[in-house]
Amino acid sequence: MSEMIDMAFDEGKSSMEGAITHLRSELTKVRTGKANVGLVKDILVEYYGNPTPMSQVANLSTPDSKTISIQAWEKGMLQNIEQAIFAANIGVTPMNDGEFIRISIPPMTEERRKEMVKKAKALGEEAKVSLRNERQKIMQIIKSEVKDGFSEDEGKKREAGVESLVKKYSDDINKLVEAKEVDVMKV
Numbered sequence: 001m002s003e004m005i006d007m008a009f010d011e012g013k014s015s016m017e018g019a020i021t022h023l024r025s026e027l028t029k030v031r032t033g034k035a036n037v038g039l040v041k042d043i044l045v046e047y048y049g050n051p052t053p054m055s056q057v058a059n060l061s062t063p064d065s066k067t068i069s070i071q072a073w074e075k076g077m078l079q080n081i082e083q084a085i086f087a088a089n090i091g092v093t094p095m096n097d098g099e100f101i102r103i104s105i106p107p108m109t110e111e112r113r114k115e116m117v118k119k120a121k122a123l124g125e126e127a128k129v130s131l132r133n134e135r136q137k138i139m140q141i142i143k144s145e146v147k148d149g150f151s152e153d154e155g156k157k158r159e160a161g162v163e164s165l166v167k168k169y170s171d172d173i174n175k176l177v178e179a180k181e182v183d184v185m186k187v
Helices: 002-027 075-088 110-147 152-185
Strands: 044-047 050-053 058-064 067-072 094-096 101-104
Touching: 002 110, 002 152, 044 075, 067 075, 075 094, 075 101, 110 152
Parallel strands: none
Antiparallel strands: 044 050, 058 067, 067 101, 094 101
């Protein structure tokens, strides 16, 4: 009987780790006023009829803290990359010189920084909702197994284990969001 609980616990833990990984990925897309290739690497570019992430059609770099440089692997792609950046509506204007596309990251206003902090907190809250959903799934399986004859004391121990796991990941989410907030608010 405990195999079912162990399996649910392992799946839940894996999903919670996935939520943390997803949050990290999404937080790289939140602007901080500094150049970061995470802002553009996942923008989909039309590549021979297929939407392809920019990181797979161009070399992305940050030559300085205010510039993102994009060098397409094929010169014919520059126009498509430029259009994709405009379509992504990320608040920057690409400059195409025929060889590279450069994006200058403008300094952010205090109001814009506060918007970015709100966005980061919203992403953190989404991750926490994901954790709570996983906790609920595991707890239902534990309760179901206890009804079917699994030891009640052992069920309580497993529930406590789930709660501590959720708390640990929730604390991780808080740390990630706080670090991003500090990064965004730094002028």
